């Protein structure tokens with residue numbers, strides 16, 4: 001059925017599709033292999049690396065949510081990025097990637113480029129001159145990540161896509177932070193959307209997964225071929241779990257965002273909070289672009305702690321409802337110190353260049369009651385204020 005709204009796609013994909021027992025929720029097909037109806041008659045699914053009913057349903061839900069034509073679900077977000085690069089880049093080809101992209105993406109492209117698999121240019125994509133210089137080298141692929149991690153910088157997707165198209169480059173947007181609920185890169189001119197479904201899409205911190213979604217059927221076919229060739233595809237159980245998570249995506253994203261707005265208001269009043277980074281703040285440099293290209297501001301935020309580093313550590317230790325952990329987008333609230341956790345592999349110089357200070361803390365606002373989250377932050381700030389360390 002066409003023209004279904006996102007919440008309906010998320011809830012209904014695969015419902016009542018079981019023809020054998022009429023299970024309302026699609027069953028999990030764990031079988032590795034599928035019988036051929038007769039000699040020489042290839043079934044829809046023959047071997048799970050190349051295809052599986054649960055993965056197929058998840059792919060359908062994801063490309064419909066992103067208004068794409070096809071998708072390949074992979075075993076993690078990193079392998080989605082690797083699949084995309086493998087399918088389209090040869091040794092003479094260049095990929096342009098953000099200098100402040102997800103640390104694992106940086107490591108992947110950097111390491112493979114050092115091996116000579118392809119060339120990579122890391123640029124500050126908010127710097128028009130730097131981006132244009134990179135595009136003059138006629139790259140094959142451009143990766144955008146907006147909002148970025150951990151400073152939630154925003155890049156104008158439509159503007160970059162227009163420039164990239166002029167030099168014949170294909171553009172992918174890593175849409176992990178906003179999901180199709182708040183941002184639709186294919187509608188803004190991108191050729192691919194990539195997700196770590198580990199984060200908001202699955203949303204319960206119990207699956208590692210990824211996806212590449214395509215604007216064209218041809219690209220979906222190319223990527224499916226490569227996904228099978230290099231063995232990047234996701235498992236049936238993970239696909240089942242992720243589709244189950246996506247059923248509630250819209251409802252979850254609304255509460256994540258609502259609570260993050262309450263927390264932002266609270267943080268603005270705190271003497272131990274210096275700068276707050278969130279695209280909803282009028283002083284945020286990406287605020288106007290975010291308003292133009294996003295339908296919500298998202299709920300990832302970070303801030304500079306104004307006290308000493310010892311006070312910061314004490315504050316984090318006193319929190320009861322924000323777990324000190326990496327990852328994001330789950331139902332549970334998390335706090336992360338990027339410089340010593342998610343981004344530590346970057347090294348001091350690269351951290352400084354990307355603007356990630358030792359005083360920076362990142363919050364993934366979960367679905368606990370927002371007043372409980374604020375009470376928890378309040379008691380930890382109060383204790384940190386009087387801490388003599």
Ligand SMILES: *Cc1c(COP(=O)(O)O)cnc(C)c1O
Pocket residue numbers: 076077078079102104105145149174176177195196197198199208209210
């Ligand atoms: C986590 C993350 C990835 C990598 O995904 P994995 O599932 O951990 O491999 C890529 N991009 C962004 C923005 C992420 O947050």
